[in-house]
Amino acid sequence: MPDGHWTTRALITAAAVVALTAAAGPAVAAEDADTIVEGRLSDSTAYRFVVPADWNGTVFVNLDFAGGSASAAQRELIERGYAYGGTTRNVTGWNLGAAVENQIEALDAFTSAVGEPDRAIAMGNSMGGMIAAATGELHPDRIDGVLAACGGLSGTVSQWNQKLDTVFVLSRLLDPAGALPVEDVPADIESARNAWLTRLAEAQQTPEGRARIALAAAVGQLPAWSQSIADPDPRDADAYQAAWYGALAGDPLPYIGQAMSSRHTSTIVFGGMPSWNTGIDYVEQLRKASPESRRVVAALYDAAGLSLDEDLATVNAGERVEADPAAVERFAASYQFTGHISVPTVTLNNVGDQISTVAQQQEYEERVTQAGNASLLRQTYVASAGHCNFTAAETIAATELLLDRLDTGRWGSANAVQLNRTATALDLGDARFFGYHPDRFNR
Incomplete structure (x- = not known):
């Protein structure tokens, strides 16, 4: 050249x-x-x-x-x-x-x-x-x-609704006190990102935390590929979960970091919250996940001695995020395919x-x-x-x-x-x- x-x-x-x-x-x-x-x-x-x-x-x-x-x-x-x-x-x-x-x-x-x-x-x-x-x-x-x-x-609205689902499940199960942001991401995005990364790293050290990370990943349809674990065998639940964790928090440009930065920006640009999970049944959202994902989540919950039904009930009982209708309309107009x-x-x-x-x-x-x-x-x-x-x-x-x-x-x-x-x-x-x-x- x-x-x-x-x-x-x-x-x-x-x-x-x-x-x-x-x-x-x-x-x-x-x-x-x-x-x-x-x-x-x-x-x-x-x-x-x-x-x-x-x-x-x-x-x-x-x-x-x-x-x-x-x-x-x-x-x-x-x-x-x-x-x-x-x-x-x-x-x-x-x-x-x-x-x-x-x-x-x-x-x-x-x-x-x-x-x-x-x-x-x-x-x-x-x-x-x-x-x-x-x-x-x-x-x-x-x-x-x-x-x-x-x-x-x-499209803009649907992909950010799905990202909300992922963070909402993580919040309900790993941060029940609600100390970490879900929709109201502060201007200090880096601090929010680091706080989430720290909480996820801690959770990844325990069987209970790994199972709950897997549930959020399955609901949010994160890829079970990471830069350290490519195409894990779904029969190996631990490897599959580790790949999910890589995509969520372990790899460069982690999913959770982008969920913080773009959530903050889009809420400002469109003048309100353009995503919602009112009316969403997270039992149903898990049913919509792939069979491989559901099997991995079930295996990890069994290994951790947790009740998947109880955790899904905890998620469903959480106070929901309501959208600003005008912000949704502006977000959709910015473009829905x-x-x-x-x-x-x-x-x-x-x-x-x-x-x-x-x-x-x-x-x-x-x-x-x-x-x-x-x-x-x-x-x-x-x-x-x-x-x-x-x-x-x-x-x-x-x-x-x-x-x-x-x-x-x-x-x-x-x-x-x-x-x-x-x-x-x-x-x-x-x-x-x-x-x-x-x-x-x-x-």
Whole structure:
């Protein structure tokens, strides 16, 4: 990769800097063989596109591209002649609707500076995956295809209701005095996070604590994969529980930490509590968990000498969290997926993602199918733990699946064998696709 692709803003020509400062339009500057198009949108969000000299007419638009250095997969696409760019989430945050409109405004700026693309593809990871899917759903007149990776595609309201379930069960069973935050997360998020991590670490040292952590994980459909224990045998209840604990609290970027930070932020952004568990029967929520999960929970409760029925009764007897209806309405408007897609869409998820839990993909598939659009969707899965933990090879293989669909009008083979063959040939990291269908989303 020539160094010229990634030279810093210090190399932008003086004329381009003047244009950017004056906000008269997008700044365009050549960096060796590439052209950089950058500036700020109407809400001050930064945008940036890299356009190779041999641009092939396709542009990728990504929520997070302007906020940091390009990934190996993004560099590979630029080397192949694709323009790549996008915005940042720094201004919009959890206001997903505004972030979607920013993608279109950034695409307008790109078009103004470079010319009308032959096709535009919305792409992104994590919240960027949600934005990519929403942009394709809302703007099929501008977006020709979508690659949504590790996004919470059950939608904003449902995924945060499920996170509330997890924390609520933990609170009732491990913090009966209610000292740790569930919905009213303080501004000192780090202290809240550390307090929860400490309580969970203590609980993990006892059979009773491990059983109760397992119950919360099963209800919340956390992955029983962690960065230290991948794909544990469900017949080994201790290993399965340890993997759950890794996803919840033991791994980098633990589930409980994100449950604190994003809960605090979203409550502020939407002006109230946008989640609830009024009317939820946690006996029923456990019944909705996978058979493997239920067996592990039962085995751990037996080993600890605890009554599962009594603990579920304790959870159900807890004072419930009520939502602010106006906040729910604003949260849903920021975007709830309908399944009414009209452009080819590929999703890419790793099954051990502790933040965008993989069961959400089942909900997205169901909505797309019910809307009559299943032929436009292909979902792919990677055997790894950690949030958005893909190799560049896996990302490019999924991208090639989408590009082939756009080129030919037909889906090529999306099975794991073919995807791994494609990824392996790239020599850009491991190829770990496998056949998988997520559990039914329970919230």
